[in-house]
Amino acid sequence: MSAGTDLGIVVRDGRFAPAADEAFVAIESAEEAAGIGNRAIEVANAIAAEALGPHLASIPAIAIRFPAFNDGRGFSLARQLRRLGYKGTLRARGHVLADQYPMALRCGFDEVEITEAQAARQPENQWVDAYQRIRHNYQDRLKYGAA
């Protein structure tokens, strides 16, 4: 994990797991991404998706920072990365509310990482509940004709 953060709870399939000692290398620019090779990276939500484009195939995981729950740029960035063909793990990292969990998943994230403090306020059952709500939505019907 990059230095100076107090995150630590990863939510996958609605369940809490402590963040393993994953090494996400913080990247501030496209140039830095060029030399990154086979490592997981962490990016700000303001980075341009296309800048990462050429390197996506080799990056196993990308964490997009959510500085505040009401800053929704990460949702669009995740969709752009998926559209560019990114197949690795996408993590929403930071201030994401349980009610936003289905939105994150529907935008292409695989998992969310929150602080221990937030996990204490929004315990696992809230995320399990939210996880149930992912399917019943208008956009899948309009886009893919899903029932």
Place this chain on the structure above:
Amino acid sequence: MYTYNEFDEAFVRSRVAQFRGQVEKRLDGSLTEDEFRPLRLMNGLYLQLHAYMLRVAIPYGTLDSRKMRQLAHIAETWDRGYGHFTTRQNIQYNWPKLKDVPDMLDALADVGMHAIQTSGNCIRNVTSDHFAAAAADEIEDPRPTAELMRQWSTDHPEFQFLPRKFKIAITGAPNDRAVVKSHDIGIRMVRGDNGEVGYEISVGGGLGRSPFVGKVIREFLPKADLLPYLESIMQVYNLSGRRDNKYKARIKILVHETGLDEIRAEVEELFPQIREEFTHPSDELLAAIEPHFAPPAFVEKPLGDYEAALAADPLLRSFVETNVVAHKHPSYAIVTISLKPVGGTPGDATAEQMRVMADIAERYSHDELRISHEQNVILPHVAKADLPAVHAALRDAGLGTANVGLISDIIACPGMDYCALATARSIPIAQEISTRFNELKLEHEIGQMKIKISGCINACGHHHVGHIGILGLDRAGVENYQITLGGDGAETMTLGERAGPGFSAEELVPALERLIDAYLKVRRDRQESFLEAYRRLGVAPFKAALYPDQAKDAA
């Protein structure tokens, strides 16, 4: 009228259940007000000056009698027996108790309504022409497209946390009654080179503290491409809109600072990629919605009695002159019910009045009602032969005010009486103006006049596009009203110009009287409206009337 299918029904019910849980958590203290705030806002629940306020969406302003009766029932059961229709085709309840709100939402769901996305930084209730499918000048009914956009924008996972709120309006007629160019996205249905119907898309319109007229980003968008194109605009905005300053966060500022051409280039680059994600083109999706909006079965009724009644009854004549306009079907008419009685609160209706309107609509308007952004209620399909009966029923319920489009048909935001952001009162000002000009018996003489009043710089009362706009400010603790002149919200949208220094609440109505007096003196004839006279003569004669002392000084 669009009726919910199983999917819509289940969706709305699950949202109510979810909110019920959140309210319980708030009431037992396990959610703080800070944590509860974004959740309640997602469901249209605001905290106002004195109480909570629930804002209910009336999608594209269309209702039937069943829905209107339910709105009456909600007003009576959980509020103080009335509701307030807003400039965004919503209805607001000003006095609900938090514990009752989930029940109110369930009652709405019973008739296929909701309060989802009537607040927060998301895509808000899509608004449209209140004369849709009835107006003679229409290219096509815009409401199927509006309904498609409602579905697409509801709970859209990517666009719930935009830099700022986002408003979309659509009109299907060349005469723009929906003020589309004052919206973040404004859509006009237009014909392409081969006569096919598509959309002209504008972006970056808005009123508020920095008003802009929307700019055309795509002159002709085929129906098939609608949702992917909108999604492209939204994605550009979500990623690039400013988040450092909430007053600069609307898309109008992004378009203004970045430049339309650059924004267009970004949108057009994304568009083909996003279109690939849609397996169904938007025209196919529309085709599934269109049958819900099939026109009613119009019937021919003989007009003899109507013409006799018109000749005999001056009140009916006056009502027809002001409140009734041509329908696309020659023996029908569109009736506007004024919610602006002299001295009343613009846009308020009691539960009893809502029921009367529902009954009349059921009996005489093919069971349809509309809410207009001018805070009136429309009966879109009334046979001319039924006009005398409709007028009589309205009059009995105190709804017969014949003032649509006249000086007392004022748009006013809630202002200091309800709104936590207000810097001045607006409803009492509207009441004073309508009372005064009613006393003077000048209303019909003055003719077409749109006065719009906002209680603060946020401009919910659309003062920028009022022929006369009034903006209430706070100057060192004292209300001060600024006047703008020459604004226009139609297809010729123009922002009004500030006339000069503001007036105190006491000075305002006399100043308006001088202004109107000047207009009556300088107009060519009765046909020339205030706005036309202003355009012909410029601001000078009106300024001189507003500020007679300055005029003297200059002389």
